[in-house]
Amino acid sequence: MSEDPASVFRVEAADLLDQVEQGLLDLGDRLDDMALVDAVFRGLHTLKGSGAMFGFDALAAFTHHCESAFDRVRKGDVPATAELVAVILSARDHMRALVDGTAPSADGEAILQRLAGALASATRDGISPAATAPASALAGWQLFLRLPVDAMRNGTNPLTLLDELRALGDCTVIARADGVPPLSELDPLDCHISWDVTLRGDISREAIEDVFLFVMDDMELRLDPIAAADSPLVQPVSSPPAAATDAAVADQGLAEAPPAARAVGESVRVPAERLDVLMDRVGELVIAQSRLSQLAHQDGGVALRSVAEEVERLSGELRDTMMGLRMVPVASLFGRFRRLVHDLARDTGKAIDLVTEGESTEIDKSVIERLFDPLVHIIRNSCDHGLEGAADRRAAGKNETGMVRLSAHQAGGQVVITIRDDGRGIDRARVRAKAEANGLVQPGQVLSDAELLALIFAPGFSTAAQVTNLSGRGVGMDVVKRTIETLRGTIDVASVDGEGSEITLRIPLTLAIIDGLLVRVGDSRYVLPLAAIEECVELSPEQDRQSEGRSLITLRDRLVPFLRLRELFATGTRPDPFQKIVVVSIGTERVGLVVDQIIGNHQTVIKSMSMLHRDIGSFSGATILGDGNVALILDIGDLVDAARPREERLRAAG
Missing domain, CATH: 1.10.287 (Helix Hairpins)
Structure with missing residues (x-):
């Protein structure tokens, strides 16, 4: 193999561990759901087998204990409990460390001791596996099995599976060759043989299904119990004669591959x-x-x-x-926060529900990777600072269980992600007092509500009374703001006392290629993201003269502030006779940008700014035009922020 097998296994193991974690979190809410128990067991079983095959012996040995615990739950020997789920979640983290090669052996031993204690406390007597008949009434099973056609190509040895069946009890195997094609059409790597198997003994259905665990989804397996008097409890299903089978194949067309074969190759993992x-x-x-x-x-x-x-x-x-x-889809991002909220609820002693909406909303993979850390900080703050304890929530007339709602939707060329909690809200007086103590604002300084709430993003700012393992060090929200800004996004905060807080992130769909509108201001050309543009109107010379000192225009009975980019960029050129106003928006805010000429649509390949120019406001990147010249891409969020105080001053002036 050209690719390192261990690296391939680590990728597969990460997917398996994520599946196990999601199954455990679901099981924590529905402890009697045996389908979830089976799903977790299959994930652990696959991880153990694959780990042993790729030389991860420590992982396989550790996972075996967790798999055995869930096997007992599957068979009804012990019930699923919250304590058992919590221990296996910790074990899952240790398995991840074993995959990465960074797990101390002492941690594994401590987890196994906790696992033994959880099983001991959950043990219940007098429970027999529900899936099996009483020993006195069951003498064995009659099986019919047909493996997927590509089973041998994928590394499955049918003889090994039959040997595992023989190890379970007295076993009689009869091969059926009625599905084998003519020699001229036979591919020696395809599996066309099926088997009738009579298996006698006190054997559970789960033990038989475990033999075929890795091929269960694609194979055909029928199990009919045999009574102690050797009479089948149900009538066995007779197979069609060979001629009928051949006719059915002919009707379907020999060129059509079986469903299992067609499924292979539908998706490809690409770095x-x-x-x-x-x-x-x-x-x-x-x-x-x-x-x-x-x-x-x-x-x-x-x-x-x-x-x-x-x-x-x-x-x-x-x-x-x-x-x-x-x-x-953002579901791949949102799903990772279920474990975070689960652990935060345990650490804070609060009952917390995470509600997600809009998980099918799609966003560029590179953006999702960089959103994880900011969202972790915001959710941790919501759970630690925002949500009250059960007693305080009861006193306020709220449900004892706090809620954090994580939602996403697409708005033009942006994805809007909202984190909302139903907690106590942001204490504005406390924020101001802390800001004055840190020298961020002067005593008595007039601040708008938005400016006051924005202080939580100042470096080193924290209103926590004491430092804990969750918060209080003043590190986090300033990093959140910087990260969102590097993604060319914006972040807004809203809060209502006693009702909760809401943080809104607006992020570009992609950081690679966008549709843009190419405009000219003076002698230079600029690109505006097309998704942010609402409309374009003409600014006549008369309107231009009337708006001097009051840069407002009325559009459909609504005042819209506008910026003259020629003045903002100090071009030193005279305006064109008939300038244009490009109206752009972010959320509910609108602002007009006065340009000299609208050139037209432009497919914009976004190039990052150099280190020297990265901190310059108003620009989010650059692109290369067809003539080889460079055009700067305007940062709509920064321009809207620049227009906001001007609009407030103009409105105040009447």
């Missing part, structure tokens, strides 16, 4: 780095296509323009396909 490289190549192609189109329309003939238009169409389709490959 994220390869997608990033491919995205860069697509970006370069878009830039080259833009240059080709410009040259074709300047001095090219009809044939060249036709080719340029075809290349533009193909590059646009390739861009959209590539963007689709990078988009992933």
Whole structure:
């Protein structure tokens, strides 16, 4: 193999451990759900087997104890309890450390001691497995089994499975070859044989199903119990004659693959780095296509323009396909916070419910990766600072269980993520007192409500009375704000005393390629993200003169402030006779941007600013135009923030 087998296993193990964690969290809410018990058991069983196969012996040995515990739950020997689920969650974290090679052996021994204690306290007597018949009434099982056609290609040895059945009890195996095709059509790697098996003894159904655990989803398996008097409890299903089987295959068409075979290859795991490289190549192609189109329309003939238009169409389709490959649902992000809230509830002693909405909303994978840490800080603050304890919630007339709601939806070219809690809200007096003590504001300084709440993002700011393992060090929210700003996003805070707080993040869908509107201001060209644009209107010379000193325009009975980009950027040029106002919006806020000329739509490949220019406001990046020149991409959020105080002053002036 060209790829390191251990690296392949680590990727697979991470997926298995995530599945086990989600199953355990669900099981914690529904302890009597045997389907969840089975799902967790299968995940542990697969992890143990795969770990042993790839040389992770310590992982396999440790996982075996957890698997055995859940096997006892499956068989009804012990019930699933909250204590058992908590221990297996800790064991899951230790398994992850074993996969990474960073787990102290002492931690594993302590967890196994806790596991033994949880099993001992949960043991109940007189419970027999529900899935098996009484020993006096059951003499064995009659089986029919047919493996997937590609079973041997995937490494399954049918003879080994039959040997495992023989190890369970007295076993008679009869092979059936009625499904074997003619020799001229036979592929020696395909499995066409099925088997009738008579298995006698006091054997549970689960023990038989465990033999086929790795192929259970794709195979055909029928189990009919046999009574002690050797008479089947149910009539066995007779198989169709070979001729009928061949006719059925002929009707379906020999060229059509079985469903199990078709399922293989429907998805391919690709390293994220390869997608990033491919995205860069697509970006370069878009830039080259833009240059080709410009040259074709300047001095090219009809044939060249036709080719340029075809290349533009193909590059646009390739861009959209590539963007689709990078988009992933936020469910992959939201699901990771269930464990966080579960642990926070345990650490704080509070009852907390996490509610998620809009999990199918899609966002660029690179954005999701960078959103995890900011959301962790916000959710931790909501649980620790925002939500009250049970006694305080009862006194306030609230449900004893606090709620944190995590929602997402798409708005134009942005994804809006909201974190809302139903706690006590932000204590504004306490925030102001702490800000004055830290020298962030002067005593008596007039602040709007938005400015006051924004102080929680100041470096080193914390209103916690004491430092705990969860909060109080003043590290976190300032990092949140910086991270969101590096993603070209915005963050807003709202709070109502006694009802809770809401933090809203607005993040671009992607950081790679966007549709933009190319405009000219003075002698320079700029790009506005098309998704943020609401409309474009003309600013006549008369309106321009009337609005001097009062940069407001009335659009459909609503005042909209506007910024003259020519003045903001100090171009030193005279305005065009007929300027244009591009109205942009973020959330409910609108602002107009006065430009000299609207050039047209532009596929914008976003390039990062250099280290020297990264902190300059009003710009979120740059792009290369078709003529090779550079155009700056305007930061809509920063421009809206710049217009907000001006609008407030103008409204106050009447």
